Amino acid sequence: MSILNLFKVALRAIASNKFRSFLSMLGIIIGVAAVIIMMAIGQGSKESVRANIAQMGTNVIMIRPGAEMRGGVRQDPSAMQTLKQKDYELIEKNKKYVTYVSPEVTSSGQAIYGANNTTTSMYGEGIDYLRIKLWDIQDGDYFTEEDIKKSAKVCVVGKTIVDELFPDGSDPVGKTIRFKSIPMRIVGVLKSKGYNSWGMDQDNVMIAPYTTVMKRILAQTYYSSINCSAITEELTDDAIDELTATLRESHEIKSEDVDDFTIRSQQEMMETMSSTMDTITIILVVAAAFSLLVAGIGIMNIMLVSVTERTKEIGLRMSVGARGIDISNQFLIESVLISITGGILGILIGWLGTLLCAQFGLPASIPLWSIFVSFAVCTVIGIGFGYFPAQKAARMDPIEAIRYE
Amino acid sequence: MVATKAAATTKTVRRDNFLPENISLQVILLNRQTMEEKKEDSRKVVIELQNVKRYFKVGDETVKALRGVSFKIYEGEFVTIMGTSGSGKSTLLNQLGCLDTPTSGEYFLDGTPVRKMSKSQRAKLRNRKIGFVFQNYNLLPKTTAVENVELPLMYNKKYNAAQRREAAIKALQAVGLGDRLEHKSNQMSGGQMQRVAIARALVNDPAVVLADEATGNLDTRTSFEMLVLFQELYHQGRTIIFVTHNPDIAKYSSRNINLRDGKIREDVVNNNILSAADALASLPAPQDD
Numbered sequence: 023m024s025i026l027n028l029f030k031v032a033l034r035a036i037a038s039n040k041f042r043s044f045l046s047m048l049g050i051i052i053g054v055a056a057v058i059i060m061m062a063i064g065q066g067s068k069e070s071v072r073a074n075i076a077q078m079g080t081n082v083i084m085i086r087p088g089a090e091m092r093g094g095v096r097q098d099p100s101a102m103q104t105l106k107q108k109d110y111e112l113i114e115k116n117k118k119y120v121t122y123v124s125p126e127v128t129s130s131g132q133a134i135y136g137a138n139n140t141t142t143s144m145y146g147e148g149i150d151y152l153r154i155k156l157w158d159i160q161d162g163d164y165f166t167e168e169d170i171k172k173s174a175k176v177c178v179v180g181k182t183i184v185d186e187l188f189p190d191g192s193d194p195v196g197k198t199i200r201f202k203s204i205p206m207r208i209v210g211v212l213k214s215k216g217y218n219s220w221g222m223d224q225d226n227v228m229i230a231p232y233t234t235v236m237k238r239i240l241a242q243t244y245y246s247s248i249n250c251s252a253i254t255e256e257l258t259d260d261a262i263d264e265l266t267a268t269l270r271e272s273h274e275i276k277s278e279d280v281d282d283f284t285i286r287s288q289q290e291m292m293e294t295m296s297s298t299m300d301t302i303t304i305i306l307v308v309a310a311a312f313s314l315l316v317a318g319i320g321i322m323n324i325m326l327v328s329v330t331e332r333t334k335e336i337g338l339r340m341s342v343g344a345r346g347i348d349i350s351n352q353f354l355i356e357s358v359l360i361s362i363t364g365g366i367l368g369i370l371i372g373w374l375g376t377l378l379c380a381q382f383g384l385p386a387s388i389p390l391w392s393i394f395v396s397f398a399v400c401t402v403i404g405i406g407f408g409y410f411p412a413q414k415a416a417r418m419d420p421i422e423a424i425r426y427e
Numbered sequence: 428m429v430a431t432k433a434a435a436t437t438k439t440v441r442r443d444n445f446l447p448e449n450i451s452l453q454v455i456l457l458n459r460q461t462m463e464e465k466k467e468d469s470r471k472v473v474i475e476l477q478n479v480k481r482y483f484k485v486g487d488e489t490v491k492a493l494r495g496v497s498f499k500i501y502e503g504e505f506v507t508i509m510g511t512s513g514s515g516k517s518t519l520l521n522q523l524g525c526l527d528t529p530t531s532g533e534y535f536l537d538g539t540p541v542r543k544m545s546k547s548q549r550a551k552l553r554n555r556k557i558g559f560v561f562q563n564y565n566l567l568p569k570t571t572a573v574e575n576v577e578l579p580l581m582y583n584k585k586y587n588a589a590q591r592r593e594a595a596i597k598a599l600q601a602v603g604l605g606d607r608l609e610h611k612s613n614q615m616s617g618g619q620m621q622r623v624a625i626a627r628a629l630v631n632d633p634a635v636v637l638a639d640e641a642t643g644n645l646d647t648r649t650s651f652e653m654l655v656l657f658q659e660l661y662h663q664g665r666t667i668i669f670v671t672h673n674p675d676i677a678k679y680s681s682r683n684i685n686l687r688d689g690k691i692r693e694d695v696v697n698n699n700i701l702s703a704a705d706a707l708a709s710l711p712a713p714q715d716d
Contacts, residue, residue, distance in 0.1 A: 023581050038569060338565045341526060342579040342627070343554020345547040421526045424565065 023348050025355075032356040035328070046324040047364035049317025050403070054368025054396045055375055056310035061392040062376040064303025066385035068296055074218055075292045079156045080255040082288040083120070083262060085248040085269070103244040104273060104282050110148075110248060112272045119261035121253055124148030125245040127235045133183060133228060135199040140186035144177075144201055144228045146235025147249075154251040162195035162210035170231040173238060177201070178210040180225035201228060204238055258289045314399060317364070318407040325357050325411035336415050337423025346416035353415050357408025358401060365400030369393055472535075473634050473666045474500040474523060479532035481518050492518035494689040495532065500635070500668065500682075505661040505700075507677045508670045510686035517639075519686065520670045524557055524637050525549045537634040554582050558628025562640035564620040566612040566627075572599055573608045576627045583631065598626040602656060618649040625656060635666045642676070648710055654679050654703035679703050 023031075036043045087104045110125045117123065127146040132139050145151075149167055152158065165176045179194065188194050198207045206228075215224035236242055252261035262285050269283050329336070336349055372388070379386040481493040492515045500506055510516040521527040522534055525541055528549075534541045537556050541549065553559075558579075566575045576595035580586040586594065599608055602622040612620060621641065628636050638657070642650035658679060661667055669680060677683040678701045685693035 024584075027581055034570075334565065335567060338561075338567070339578070339582075340550065341524065341553060341559050343550050343582040343631075345550040345582075347547070348582060421521050424561065 023344070023351070028351055028355045029359070031352055032359050035332075035356055036359060039328070042324060043360055046317075046321050047360055047367065049320040050314065050361050050364025050400060051368040051371060053310065053314035053317045054365050054400065055372040056313055057307055057396060057399075058369060058372025058388060058392055059375045059379065059386070060306035060310045061303065062372070062386040062388045063379060063384055064299060064306060065389045065392075066380075066387045068299040068303070069387060070385040071295045071299060072292060075288060075295065077156070077215070078218070078288060079154060079251060080288055080292065081252040081258055081261075082154055083250045083252060083258065083265065084286045084288075085250065085265060086284045086286070087244070087247070088282065088284065103242075105245040105248055106243065109269055109272045110245070112268050113248070113250070113265065116264065116268045119252055119257050119264050120250045122150035122154045122251045124151040124154055124249045125232045126151075126247045126249055127232050127240060127242070128246050129202070129235060129239055131202040133179075133187065133199055133201045135187035135197065138187045138189065140183060140226075142180075142183055142201075142226050142228055144230060144235060144239065146232035146239075147229050148232055150251075151229065151249065154249050157215070158213040159210045160213040161193070162208070164210055165231055170233050173233040173236075174231060175204060175206045175234060175238065176209045177206045177228045177230040178212055179208055179229075180212045180227045181214040182223055182226040183228060184211055202239060206230060206234075252287075255289055258287045262287060311399075314403065318361075318403040321357055321360055321403065322407035322411060324360075325353060325408055326414065328356070329353060329411045329415045332415075333418065333423050333426040336418050337420050337426065340418070340420035341424055349418075350412040350416035353412035354405060354408045357411070358404030361400045361404035361407075362397070365396055368400075369396055372396075470501040470503075472499050473502050473504075473537055474498075474668075475535040476522075477533045477535075479522060479529045479534055481515075481522065481527070482530045492689055493522070493529070496686075496689070496691055497532075498684060498691065498694060500666065502634075502666050503661075503664045505657065505667045505679075505681040506669065506684060507680040507682070508668060508684045508686065509672065509674060509677060510692075511672060513688075514686040515689040516670055516672070516686055518689075520637065520639055520668075523635075523668060524559060525553050550582075554579055555631060556634040558631065558633035558636045560621070560624050560628045560636065560638040560641045562643040564612075564617075564624045564644075566620055566623055569611055569613060571609045571611055572604060572615070572623045572626075575612060575623050576630050578627060579631045594630050595626070598630040599623070601629060602626045616649075617645050618652055621645060621649075621653055622656070625653075625660075629660075629665075635668060636660065638667065638669045640671055641669065642671070642673070648707070648713065651703055651707040651710065655707055658700075658703050679706075 085105065087102045105125070107125075110123060113120065113123050124147050126148075129144040129146075130142065131144065133142050149164075149170060152164060159178065160181075162178070164178055165174065168174070169176050177199075179199075184194050187199060188197075194208045194211060196208065198205045200206070212225070212227070212229070218224050232245070236245075250261065250265065252258045265285055266281065270281065273282055275282065339349060339352075376386045376388055476497050476499075478495045478497050479493055480491070480495050483490045483492060494515075496515075496519065508516060508519060518527070522529060523536075525536060525544075526549075528534075528542050528544070532542075536552065539552065539556075541552070544552065567578065573592060573595045576598050577591045580591040580594060596605070596608060599605060599622075602625050604619065604622050604626065607615070607619065610619075612623070615623065621644075625636075625641075628638075641657075642653050645653060654676065657667055657669065661681065667680075669676060677697065680697060681700055682696050683693070684691060
């Protein structure tokens with residue numbers, strides 16, 4: 023029988039048992055919709071995490087003192103004081119794959135202006151810090167090279183601090199606030215960045231020249247870390263190699279010894295986050311896929327009933343010349359039609375569900391391939407679970423089948 | 428064996444309606460020699476069974492359903508195969524319909540040996556050479572007359588949709604249902620359904636029409652209507668095999684093969700074929716209450 027006629031016969035069989043066919047489709051519909059929604063949420067979360075990280079610059083490289091923590095062993099405090107001025111200078115001198123370098127020292131404490139105060143973090147940074155972090159000044163200016171040389175008591179502040187210390191809305195630029203009782207003149211206000219994906223307020227910061235923070239606030243001679251940026255995201259690995267070589271040279275580390283510093287890249291963090299999200303997505307999708315398996319068994323069940331019910335029809339078709347393969351094709355196409363129709367409805371419902379999720383603020387985006395995969399899986403289910411009933415039909419003895427009551 | 432040969436040699440008497448009714452088989456047998464030489468080769472053999480045996484294993488026992496059956500059926504014959512239940516009638520029908528193969532012996536359908544054919548080869552053979560008419564019609568439910576009749580042609584790639592429909596309409600017109608093409612099977616009477624089934628059996632222009640108790644589910648009047656139809660087909664030159672346990676039907680056929688215990692008990696040519704149309708006319712008119 024031609025494919026077209028097989029489809030007609032299968033459609034008629036499905037139409038003559040509408041409710042039953044719909045029930046067996048329902049399993050597929052729910053299964054596919056669940057898989058689509060899970061994949062969409064997984065993909066959406068991944069994209070939002072990526073976007074968050076990308077916002078902080080995808081080519082950022084962070085150098086921290088001390089070797090990587092191994093097995094929770096606490097490091098010698100002196101090991102945390104290894105990043106010094108000469109490292110910074112050597113990096114600047116040797117840079118090839120690195121564009122910007124900014125030493126960093128951090129502190130936290132209270133900032134006061136008049137009767138208002140707020141607790142904030144103080145970052146001592148180099149001249150290129152904003153270029154590394156892709157950050158902009160909204161009002162005023164960033165401090166200058168000159169300020170760094172002089173350890174000038176100037177700072178730029180984030181929007182949260184402006185809101186807390188200047189609730190009346192007056193212009194903060196040019197005002198002098200106190201941080202840990204040291205007066206600091208505000209030279210600029212940072213553009214608001216909002217909260218990051220870990221819920222940290224990125225606007226609750228003060229940035230001052232690193233020399234100022236080191237000498238006037240902390241009185242220390244080492245850096246907390248050094249931030250760099252690679253030329254491009256793709257050249258991050260080369261930049262890391264370059265930095266490692268420079269620092270090993272600067273720290274005079276013998277070739278058999280391990281590094282006394284740790285280099286992390288934003289790219290690496292992004293990959294770690296992505297792979298974590300992938301794992302979660304896989305777990306969700308596997309759980310949803312089990313419902314598809316159950317749906318497949320449901321289809322097989324209904325096809326077996328259908329085959330038994332239509333024994334006489336099978337006998338008739340065989341006696342007028344249907345071969346086993348004609349009969350098995352007929353039932354296979356029927357089960358494939360049920361599962362694919364269910365799959366299409368499932369994709370539609372999954373799409374609606376995704377829109378609903380988006381309404382509730384869940385990040386969700388349907389990856390295009392998940393639609394193709396759902397479609398393929400439905401076809402495989404239709405053929406896989408339809409095969410046994412179809413074979414049962416094809417192997418019938420026409421003599422017995424036609425006399426079946 | 429004698430009876431078989433007699434049947435083979437006396438084919439021409441079929442249309443010799445002037446022959447007196449009381450001419451016995453023996454008289455014809457006297458002329459056997461001369462007639463055999465003259466007539467045998469002129470008719471085409473549609474079905475030939477050579478010592479066909481069919482045994483079934485049921486547990487440890489072997490049931491011998493057919494114990495060596497041989498006969499030839501020529502083109503244009505209307506043969507009834509009779510026998511009580513257990514006589515091997517159904518088994519023989521399954522053999523003739525290529526639904527089953529002999530344990531031993533050989534069966535030629537329209538010259539093709541069937542015994543060693545595979546299942547799908549036999550399916551194709553059934554599709555091209557045989558038209559089945561079943562006792563309980565076996566129409567597809569909720570399907571129109573035309574679609575039911577088209578069914579065998581669905582499994583024949585030589586027909587496209589238009590040709591299928593054309594052939595189906597022609598077959599339905601031939602059985603007097605030209606005005607009920609789009610009626611569904613559940614909107615028809617038993618007689619109409621059986622006509623559709625006969626049309627389905629004719630649509631592939633088969634070498635032989637095999638009817639299995641085709642009047643078994645019908646009342647007397649409708650049964651005679653069916654017999655009228657079968658006789659029309661016979662007069663058109665169709666080869667018909669009608670399996671039945673009803674001895675009356677033999678009177679309307681051209682030849683009767685009687686089975687008992689898996690063997691042919693009797694194979695006689697009927698020289699006095701009654702007209703089913705006359706019988707139908709003589710039936711008392713249906714009484715309305």
